Amino acid sequence: GQSLEQPSEVTAVEGAIVQINCTYQTSGFYGLSWYQQHDGGAPTFLSYNALDGLEETGRFSSFLSRSDSYGYLLLQELQMKDSASYFCAVRDNSNTGKLIFGQGTTLQVKP
Amino acid sequence: SAVISQKPSRDICQRGTSLTIQCQVDSQVTMMFWYRQQPGQSLTLIATANQGSEATYESGFVIDKFPISRPNLTFSTLTVSNMSPEDSSIYLCSVKERSGANVLTFGAGSRLTVL
Numbered sequence: 599g600q601s602l603e604q605p606s607e608v609t610a611v612e613g614a615i616v617q618i619n620c621t622y623q624t625s626g627f628y629g630l631s632w633y634q635q636h637d638g639g640a641p642t643f644l645s646y647n648a649l650d651g652l653e654e655t656g657r658f659s660s661f662l663s664r665s666d667s668y669g670y671l672l673l674q675e676l677q678m679k680d681s682a683s684y685f686c687a688v689r690d691n692s693n694t695g696k697l698i699f700g701q702g703t704t705l706q707v708k709p
Numbered sequence: 710s711a712v713i714s715q716k717p718s719r720d721i722c723q724r725g726t727s728l729t730i731q732c733q734v735d736s737q738v739t740m741m742f743w744y745r746q747q748p749g750q751s752l753t754l755i756a757t758a759n760q761g762s763e764a765t766y767e768s769g770f771v772i773d774k775f776p777i778s779r780p781n782l783t784f785s786t787l788t789v790s791n792m793s794p795e796d797s798s799i800y801l802c803s804v805k806e807r808s809g810a811n812v813l814t815f816g817a818g819s820r821l822t823v824l
Contacts (some may be wrong), residue, residue, distance in 0.1 A: 631811040637776060640801065640815040641752065648811075672738050685751065694740055694757045697813055701751045 600624045600688050602700035609706045610676055618671045618703045620686035628689040630662050630669045631697065636682045644671070644684075673705070681707045711736050711804050715816030722823050727790045730819045732802035737782035738803075742813065743775075746799040755800075758785045792823045 602622045610616040622630065629648040633641040634658035647653050647669060659672040674679055683704050687697045712735040722728050732741065740759055744752040755775055756764040764777040778786045787794050787812045806812040 631813045633813075640817050641813075643806075643814070646811045687811070694759075695805070696742060696754055696757055697811065698754070699752045701818050 600690055600698040602686055602688060602698065603616075604686055604700045604703045606701065607704045607706070609708065610706050611708050612676055612678060615672065615674050616676060616705065618673075618684050618686075618705070620671070620700055622667050622669075622686070622688050622700075623686050624690070625690035628691065631689075632658075632660055632671045632686045633649050633685045633699070634682050634685060635685065635702070639664060641685065653666075675678070676707050676709065678707050681701070681705060710806055710812075711738065711802065711814045713802060713814060713816035715802055717819055717821055718817060719820040720822070722792050722821060724793055724823060726792055727788055728792065728821060729786050729788045730800050730802070731785070732785045732816055734804055739782070741779065741785045742803045742805075743777065743785075743787045744801045744803060744815075745803060746818070748798075752801065755787070757762045789821065792821070794823045797821060797823045 604620045631646045632644040634644050635641040646661050647661040652661045657674045662669040683702045685702045686700045689695050714733040716731050743755040746752050754767050755770045756766045757776050758764045758779040760779045760782050776788045799820050801815050801818045803813040803815045
């Protein structure tokens with residue numbers, strides 16, 4: 599089966615950089631994804647890593663190390679609107695390719 | 710990306726009753742996924758709904774409690790049957806985007822409160 603671990607909460611100040619880590623255990627690996635969910639909203643896709651290294655999308659970057667079963671989401675130049683929950687997710691090896699989500703990290707950005 | 714309309718957005722239900730949640734997608738999709746999210750918790754997959762076949766349920770979820778219909782490639786329903794307060798949760802439908810196998814688009818969710 600699959601399992602993912604990420605910190606439950608992170609706090610940072612506006613303008614800072616924050617890193618949210620995710621370690622995973624899977625029977626087969628098909629990439630690590632990150633989703634953002636604001637309070638009361640739907641989860642939205644942020645980024646995806648299939649191969650080792652860094653993927654950058656604006657202020658957000660995501661990193662993957664398959665040998666370490668580890669990834670992280672890096673948020674730069676934090677803004678108040680970045681306060682949200684962030685979930686890492688892996689795709690399982692079933693024919694449906696369903697996503698299994700981590701427990702989520704609540705990021706609080708303070709002024 | 711796909712646009713998903715989900716309703717009801719919220720409801721308050723009495724113990725023992727059933728409620729059906731509808732999910733409409735603006736494009737044809739092969740698979741639709743139903744997730745549950747309890748307050749402050751992660752997303753737990755209930756089942757995968759393929760058009761033309763029985764839904765595939767995850768461990769801990771059964772068809773009698775969460776019957777799913779998938780009559781065509783743009784629509785699905787999830788029924789929460791014989792509800793109890795433990796069923797109070799947000800129920801989300803989602804579809805896999807063609808842009809990537811790991812990219813899901815979610816509906817806005819249906820927030821159910823069972824009294």
